[in-house]
Amino acid sequence: MSPTGTGPTLLLAPRINETGLQLRTAAGRRGLRACTAASWRAPRELAGARVHLYGGPLFADAVGRELGVAPLDPAEGWLAALPRELTRRRVELTTLAEARGRSGPAFVKAPADKHFTARVYRDGRGLPGPELLDGGTPVLVSEVLRFEAEFRLFVLDGAVRAASRYALGGELSIAATGSDAPELSAFASDVLAAATGSAALPSAVVVDLGRTERGWAVVEANAAWASGGYACDPDAVLDVVLRAAGPLTELSPADRPFLRPLPEVVG
Incomplete structure (x- = not known):
């Protein structure tokens, strides 16, 4: 061409x-x-x-x-910068070296690139060692929280352009938002309204939200240009990806x- x-x-x-x-x-x-x-x-x-x-x-x-x-990438510390009423759990941006020394279970992930498997680790000893990954690598360490249902939102200029369910009980389950749509929309409005200052987002981004026993909670934010669309409208996804x-x-x-x-x- x-x-x-x-x-x-x-x-x-x-x-x-x-x-x-x-x-x-x-x-x-x-x-x-x-x-x-x-x-x-x-x-x-x-x-x-x-x-x-x-x-x-x-x-x-x-x-x-x-x-x-x-x-465009969301800031590495975006999730940790949100108020607790939106995350429903403790979240901290730290280094892999610091996380290796922690005791007790925690959900650990690299905030942007998939340097290692994002999952619940029994303690820091299960994380990649210094021979595999530099200790200065940023990681998000979160209190363990079970998500009953998880949803992907493609956001452009602070407004949700498309949404899809992608998981139930931690297992892949792709569908429309269905009966969760009204509560999901209301919670998304609260999250996007809080996206200012240190919790600001790029103008085009993916935000994942979920339903938990503690209420609705933010899962994470991701780069729209590297995120799956699941059951989202492809035309709306394209609008977000182009930006x-x-x-x-x-x-x-x-x-x-x-x-x-x-x-x-x-x-």
Whole structure:
């Protein structure tokens, strides 16, 4: 394909998933060019084009800088910065080295990239050792909380554009929001209203919320350009993805603090 003209192009990672296929179809319906990368290198024919990206962190890191893409990540400490009435549990942003020394069970995850499996660890001894991962790696350590149902929300400019259930009792269960929709919508409004200051979010982002025995709670926030759409409307997901990883030249000042630092790719 040729990058002639000024129209944008949606570039999908080589290992395209179901959401990627849906986004490619949605892009085609609105006359937007879309292509799947043949490898983990930036396609030469897209040099100088207005590129938007959908794929995982490894793909963004491999091609983003060369193609002038600006992927937006929520702040690493976003969940920890929220008030307790929204998280329903203690959440702390710390380092892997500090978490290794903790006793007792906790849910531990890397806030952005999947450096290790996010799950409940009996204690810090089960976390990756220094021979596998640097102790300075940021991690979120959370009090264990059981989510009865979990929902994915694609958010653009502080408004929910699409929502889907993705889990029941910790197991994958994809469906529409159903009877949970009114309470989910009300809680989402509270969460997004609290997204200011240290708890601010990028203009395009995914927020996961869940229902627990303690009430509704925030699960986490994720990069929209690397998140599955589940049963969300693909056209609405596409709107969010296009903003979440678009041309650096079109990045707004408000979103600049959320710009993912992309490495130089040599060779």
